[in-house]
Amino acid sequence: MTHASSWLIQFAIVSFVALFAGPLLSKLPFAEHFPLTFLSMTGPQTIRLVVEGTGLLSLWILAFHAFRHMPDNGRGFTFLSRIILPLITIVVLIVGDKTIQVAGQTLIEEVGIQRYSLGYATALVITGLWLTVAWLLNIEALHLYVTAPAQTRGRKKTPQTADESHDTSESSGPSDTSDSASADSLDNGSPPAMLGRYKVLKELGRGAMGVVYLGKDPTIQRFVAIKTMRLDEVDDAEKLREVKSRFFREAESTGRLAHPNIVTIYDAGEEQDLGYIAMEVLEGTTLKHWARKPNLLPLDKLIPIIATVAEALDYAHQQGVVHRDIKPANIMITKGATVKVMDFGIAKMASSSKTQTNIVLGTPTYMSPEQIAGKKVDGRSDIFSLGVVLFEMLSGRPPFTADNLSALLFAIAHNPHPSIKIIRPDIPSALQLVLKQMLEKDPALRFRRASEVAQELRACLQGQTV
Secondary structure, X not given: OOOHHHHHHHHHHHHHHHHHHXXXXXXXXXXXXXXXXXXXXXXXXXXXXXXXXXXXXXXXXXXXXXXXXXXXXXXXXXXHHHHHHHHHHHHHHHHHHHHHHHHOHHHHHXXXXXXXXXXXXXXXXXXXXXXXXXXXXXXXXXXXXXXXXXXXXXXXXXXXXXXXXXXXXXXXXXXXXXHHHXXXXXXXXXXXXXXXXXXXXXXXXXOOOOEEEEEEEOOOOEEEEEEEEEOOOOOXXXXXXXHHHHHHHHHHHHHOOOOOOEOOEEEEEEEOOEEXXXXXXXXXXXXXXXXXXXXOOOHHHHHHHHHHHHHHHHHHHHOOOOOOOOOHHHEEEEOOOOEEEOOOOHHHHHHOXXXXXXOOOOOHHHOOHHHHOOOOOOHHHHHHHHHHHHHHHHHOOOOOOOOOHHHHHHHHHHOXXXXXXXXXXXXXXXXXXXXXXXXXXXXXXXXXXXXXXXXXXXXXXXXXXX
């Protein structure tokens, strides 16, 4: 369970049982004649004590489960997961005391009024301190949860923090102290304090390019994802200047892309030989989640997604930007059901930090034959990669597989792809033809533009041909 509604529904049901089921059941006619009683309590008292006790225990167990398994997204869920257990413990103590005061006086007398009062007061104080400490230690996550919606209303796009912690102090930019901290952090593996003007809040993950951080621009209160890449792997000074020039030139061209289905790049810079790119932060699920059986998407959902990706690629190609690393993990469906193509130009940027020549870029399984050959690529290379993605999303496996990298690259460059109709007989013939043209080895035989792919795919969905 990762959605707020799931947790709220469970807490609502268990809370109702814990708070109301006992009093309601104890007032029913059968309660007066309830045969199982203890400590000289009446039937209604026994029923209320047992039912409310069970409900409160269930509520505490649910809180413990939430504490252990609620997703850590650095915002609302993070704050809730840290305070939910002490908060519910206090509720259980207070409600449990009221129940015992009403229905379990004999139980109090058995323990002793003074001992009971002392134990109850001690438990409240300890739990209160626990809640206070948990609140203070996670106040930054609450701060982010409250402030993030306000900053997203100021622009059309609505980036959300992913996983996917945060600051209470503001800074207008890096200082000598933060520069030093950044250098130290790079050496010891901890997140840098600042990257350019961005305050680094936490690490979100690690990818092929490097570490990804959640950051914040304190000037305009915008949260960003910061993808980093080491630029100090080149020993030659002249080569290093060329590397940096290519890196920032590619970042600039990619940053000009303004399309609703392309993740926005805001900025690029360098900090202590660490190149970074600041971009839109999203929350959602990538197509990788639906690339294997039994999670394959139905055609009426998959085809519009792939067509939308093709339209976004066509826009980028017209701006002179080739993605070079189209794969399911780089296509996200946000929680608002918006398709987002991620990591535009990242593969080429990453190549800038490599000293090798004719390096093969991209993820091998999804590369085009011309990428494998080290040739100059254009938008038709992305069309081939998108064809690989479409094949995988339809069949649950990529079209080209092998036991080792060399065999895989050879298969992509020379072997025909399997017939999708053999794997999925229900696939329309028109869709098979579109896929075949997308996966042509020779770029000249593929679609000329990604917009043509989108048009053909949408026609397949409508049962027509263009």
